[in-house]
Amino acid sequence: MSAYYMLLTVIIQWCERNGLDEPSARAYITEFTGALSRKAATWDGDLEDLAREMTPGGLNWMALTHLEEKDAYTPWTEILGPILEKVIKE
Known part of the structure; x- marks a missing residue:
């Protein structure tokens, strides 16, 4: 989904503006968001409950x-x- 990739782009660009090089920012942000998605995929409860934890x-x-x-x-x-x-x- 293009909107998701643009969200990643603007977060990575923010990281760059704040001193992190692009490869490190990309690696961190994509691993971080991937981990969040994996957690959501295996969460047995309501995702809103997870969001509010x-x-x-x-x-x-x-x-x-x-x-x-x-x-x-x-x-x-x-x-x-x-x-x-x-x-x-x-």
Whole structure:
């Protein structure tokens, strides 16, 4: 999915702007996101429970709270309807 690869790209570019070379940033970010996906694939419970498994005030809490306050997940779900419509038509 192009949007996912672009997300990886902007995170890797941020790492580069903050002093990490591209190969190291790419290796770290792709392994990190891969590990998160593997964890989600084997998680027996609700994925929202996994998402909310965090230390209050910690780094994960900080990231999730910021993204939720910015309504960052809505654009991802908004595009799913038009994509589904296009898939059904084809």
